[in-house]
Amino acid sequence: MIISSTDTTSLRSPILIMAERAALIRAQGRDVIDLTLGEPDFNAPPHVLEAAHAALEGRLTYSPSNGIEPLRYAIRMRMKAIRNLDYSDDQVAVGCGAKQIIYNAFQATLKQGDEVIVPAPYWASYPTMIKMCGARPLMVPTTLEAGYCLTAEALDAALRVARSPKWVILNAPGNPSGSLYSSQQLSDIAEVLRRYPGVMVLSDDIYSEIRYTDDVYQTLAAVAPDLTHRILIVDGVSKVYAMTGWRVGWGCGPTPLITAINSVQSQSCTQTSTLSQVAAVAALTGPQTLVKERNAIYRQRRDAALNVFEACEAIDVACPEGAFYLLPRIRTIKDDQAFALTLLEVGVATVPGSAFGMPGHLRLSFALDESVLIEGCERLVQKIKASA
Template sequence: MSTPPTADNILQSPILIMAKRAALMRAQGRDVIDLTLGEPDFNAPPHVLEAAHAALSGRLTYSPSNGIEPLRHAIRMRMKDIRNLDYADGQVTVGCGAKQIIYNAFQATLKSGDEVIVPAPYWASYPAMIKMCGARPLIVSTTREEGFRLTAEHLEAALRLAKSPKWVVLNAPGNPSGSLYSRKQLLAIAEVLRRYPGVMVLSDDIYSEIRYTNDPYQTLAAVAPDLRDRILIVDGVSKVYAMTGWRVGWGCGPTPLITAISSVQSQNCTQTSTLSQLAAVAALNGSQALVKERNAIYRQRRDSALSVLGACEAIDVACPEGAFYLLPRIRTIKDDQAFALILLEAGVATVPGSAFGIPGHLRLSFATDESILIAGCERLVQKIKASV
């Protein structure tokens, strides 16, 4: 049985730890290229900034815990436009970023002894949040040959072993893998889930609009509509609109779950910023041209970094289909955490793959200037060659 951890044993985010170390070294005058954070180096779109500036002339009061009505409406319309999914107003809730929506969902549904199936590699915060809610993450390893995706066979095996499974996490494009699921793959997963009616699905779609393929985006709720009353789709403005600091995310799902998430929200921080919500309305309702333009820039950065890393025989790296991370495997190292610290001293900050449940790898963010990214990758390659 699991119990909620106390404040002194809650692990800090390993991503933020490495980012803080890099920032401290830079503050000391060290030359460090930071490839740790998944934070776009762009600003929010101009029309978003204009809307926020205009909102400052009004009175910014408390909003409902589930978000202001114009934002909930904009979310519903966006879900219909890009995913062909219809949600009622009571099936949408807004929080302080997608991260808080996920935590609130776990807090509202998990109890001691429950289990959450998490495919690895995973976003580093999933296991920590699950443990904070008194539950236990069941990590299911995936491979590059499987595209770092949860397969129906692996899901079936995990569910058979689980004693009290409550959630399955699906994240696509994945952080840190950048992998997408095809319709066929999701249909196979759906077939397994139909045999376990008590299990819900967290569909973390925060990178859904940062993709480098022309294929339509596939999400489980659209592929398997009969499972929609068990699926929570999570999204937000942080990544696609470069609005990380505005802290606006949302969840779309069955009414009872959304109501429970909103109730948790009402007790922990009441609401996310009203100003930020008004800016998010402008982001969703305004021109989406910048999204395509920036995706093209990300693609160019990805390809440039892959060219540098791919020239080193000690590095094995897949080409991500979305998001803005590379996940190279370093064949010549035994301890990715130790090597990440060595790299930091050499002037390039990365996150060890162990933080994402995939030892022997490093995560590099290419949400940064292309010349800086290339220089960072070159330092990485040079250090690997020097250590052989």
């Protein structure tokens, strides 16, 4: 796909655009509560920082495009421990965050005219990455009543009308919904996929360990092992270990796909930072107690924000089962993008729901201090009441 200068604005992440506007307001000395970015307000775990400091004493050289061997091994062991999935070394690709793995996978497999099934609400970057690869996103709406999850019936209907379907995206816990799939839902989806053998599945599990339930995490490859040769599982250290800036993500999948992803990687940025990879090994192999502790804090923040919104009749909002976002529907607004800009005037930065395929909604991150979060939600509610 050739991108002209007039296309660049539309290709930019709407999340980053709103975050930049919030930063500009703050630079002007004005008060703004930023609820835009999905970035934990914690630091990386102490043992991760210690490993990085120790690595600085040595010589940091190029690494293989698919990552250093200790990291690939740690990823494989983590996949076995958490998802009971076995992957060989040549079935692991390491990249500059989960985002790059997804983009590399699309670059390696999509051509002009191909289609990707994208359940809405969706992470805002999916459609743009698909278009940049010359393909077309096919949006499939979900409902609050269905837990914002793709149903087998909706998937079958979309695949029946698609001309050249290549991928189906599953993201759970979802961004921005926080929704999880049950084992039965995934089994039903698998049954549909068996009728379309040429379609691959992108299982974006980046929030898999940020959950507010004790139930075993369900991912399609574990529920339907006969489909593993068509599934790419994407994960990383950014969210669960609060290592967003370290830029380490990975994909686990069939060897031919991983080989193609690694080839794309070798011709773009070659590798992710060797120092970051050493830190990621420490994150995966070190103590995991902080994960549960931080999830408890996220849950408390989630409940505090929901408590504010439940007092406003103009807001409908689901209780997310994972991740750290709320997706409130504002009944009294007609244009969520205009309303998000208006909210900046009262010192609250959000992302319009239309960026996620959900017009009339807003996406809020609750990965920040609870008192600040509550203040931001209260400002939002006050603005809604004032605009009614």
